Amino acid sequence: MTRDKWHDACFETRAIHAGQDPDPTTGAVITPIYQTSTFVQEAVGVHKGYEYARTDNPTRTALQMALASLEGGAWSLAYASGLAATQNLFYLLAPGDHVLLSDDAYGGTYRLVARVIGRYGIDFGLVDMSDLDAVRAAIRPTTKLVWVETPTNPYLKVVDIRGVVDLLADHPARLVVDNTFASPYLQQPLAHGADFVLHSTTKYLGGHSDVVGGAVIGNNPEVFETLKFHQNAAGAVPSPFDCWLTLRGIKTLAVRMDRHSANARAVAGFLQQHEAVERVFYPGLPDHPGYEVAARQMRDFSGMVSFTTRSGYEAAAEVVGRTKVFQLAESLGGVESLIEHPGRMTHASVAGTGAEVEETLVRLSVGIEHEADLIADLRQALNAAVALAVPAD
Ligand code: P1T
Numbered sequence: 001m002t003r004d005k006w007h008d009a010c011f012e013t014r015a016i017h018a019g020q021d022p023d024p025t026t027g028a029v030i031t032p033i034y035q036t037s038t039f040v041q042e043a044v045g046v047h048k049g050y051e052y053a054r055t056d057n058p059t060r061t062a063l064q065m066a067l068a069s070l071e072g073g074a075w076s077l078a079y080a081s082g083l084a085a086t087q088n089l090f091y092l093l094a095p096g097d098h099v100l101l102s103d104d105a106y107g108g109t110y111r112l113v114a115r116v117i118g119r120y121g122i123d124f125g126l127v128d129m130s131d132l133d134a135v136r137a138a139i140r141p142t143t144k145l146v147w148v149e150t151p152t153n154p155y156l157k158v159v160d161i162r163g164v165v166d167l168l169a170d171h172p173a174r175l176v177v178d179n180t181f182a183s184p185y186l187q188q189p190l191a192h193g194a195d196f197v198l199h200s201t202t203k204y205l206g207g208h209s210d211v212v213g214g215a216v217i218g219n220n221p222e223v224f225e226t227l228k229f230h231q232n233a234a235g236a237v238p239s240p241f242d243c244w245l246t247l248r249g250i251k252t253l254a255v256r257m258d259r260h261s262a263n264a265r266a267v268a269g270f271l272q273q274h275e276a277v278e279r280v281f282y283p284g285l286p287d288h289p290g291y292e293v294a295a296r297q298m299r300d301f302s303g304m305v306s307f308t309t310r311s312g313y314e315a316a317a318e319v320v321g322r323t324k325v326f327q328l329a330e331s332l333g334g335v336e337s338l339i340e341h342p343g344r345m346t347h348a349s350v351a352g353t354g355a356e357v358e359e360t361l362v363r364l365s366v367g368i369e370h371e372a373d374l375i376a377d378l379r380q381a382l383n384a385a386v387a388l389a390v391p392a393d
Contacts, residue, residue: 004069012254019065031062033244055232059240063247070184071197073217075224077231082200083108084236085214091230095121097144102129103355104152107347126355129159130290136167149178154306154342154363156281158290161297165193185257187298203333207249207256213238256368260303264366268305270375276382281306303366313359315385316341320362322381325373332365337374339364
């Protein structure tokens with residue numbers, strides 16, 4: 001939890017150096033993969049700060065220092081997945097506590113709350129977090145955790161982080177912001193007053209679709225001790241190699257996010273003009289209801305775009321099946337573009353809850369390929385969907 005010496009450097013510089021000083025034993029410029037499960041002790045309890053690799057590992061320490069620095073937090077803890085990080089935060093709750101969750105959140109977060117944590121006496125409610133009056137009305141005396149995603153997955157709604165912080169000013173509930181869709185380069189929730197930031201580092205932080213991981217970042221030293229205890233006690237830690245891959249991804253985060261955002265802006269503009277498209281969801285479009293809040297709390301609007309097709313599920317299925325540059329797959333945030341159908345893929349677990357997504361919804365993770373290839377690919381797939389809507393003679 002010591003302050004990194006890069007504390008005062010700019011974001012791009014910290015992404016490359018924070019927590020990643022040359023290896024003290026060899027001078028290796030890149031943090032080594034400490035592929036060991038245990039560490040020798042000179043005498044009982046006398047060691048160099050490392051005992052057993054579930055508890056701590058130097059490659060993980062480097063990743064945790066880098067993530068804390070990028071989110072402007074005092075500490076960070078890394079996990080084997082975004083959901084493992086989510087679960088560790090839920091360990092702060094006790095039976096009788098209430099969690100308020102965004103009605104538009106990653107389906108797996110909802111599934112963990114509703115079908116796992118809920119079995120242990122923890123209650124939850126769903127609310128549209130972009131509506132602060134609705135949030136105010138949904139907070140209960142027993143609410144201990146308010147779980148915000150912004151932008152949300154998959155409808156890209158924007159939640160006013162400062163607005164929720166102000167609502168909770170006289171309430172003991174803690175505020176978690178899942179910052180996966182924005183990344184710390186574009187949005188820093190702790191600076192707006194959130195208690196914790198959660199990441200699926202699988203996404204923009206890793207950036208290359210080659211590693212699954214998660215992290216929690218915060219400032220409160222007592223909560224750090226509790227979460228650190230849970231990280232070790234429950235044991236869902238990332239491997240040294242996974243930490244190393246994530247660190248390598250983080251180094252280029254800033255340049256990638258600039259390109260993701262520019263490409264997504266171009267794609268959203270193109271989609272708005274296409275006859276097969278009904279509605280486009282992208283917070284960077286000036287007519288998006290969350291545009292002004294997003295412009296205030298984000299540096300740019302990131303690379304996620306969703307849209308609905310005009311003519312039913314068949315048209316949506318046609319589009320996701322026809323793109324070639326956009327590959328049909330779950331996940332997001334990698335350099336390559338992905339396309340998916342949330343209703344039948346990433347958000348299938350919210351079916352029947354009232355929070356389900358439309359059958360015509362398509363989600364894009366816009367990569368960093370050339371904008372012209374991305375638009376040409378979407379155009380040919382959408383044109384096929386238009387042809388589908390025309391009845392055969
Ligand atoms: O997959 P995992 O690393 O466990 O992270 C879970 C998670 C948490 N928060 C958000 C906002 C997410 O989008 C995810 C994972 N999402 C997908 C796999 C997806 O395709 O939406």
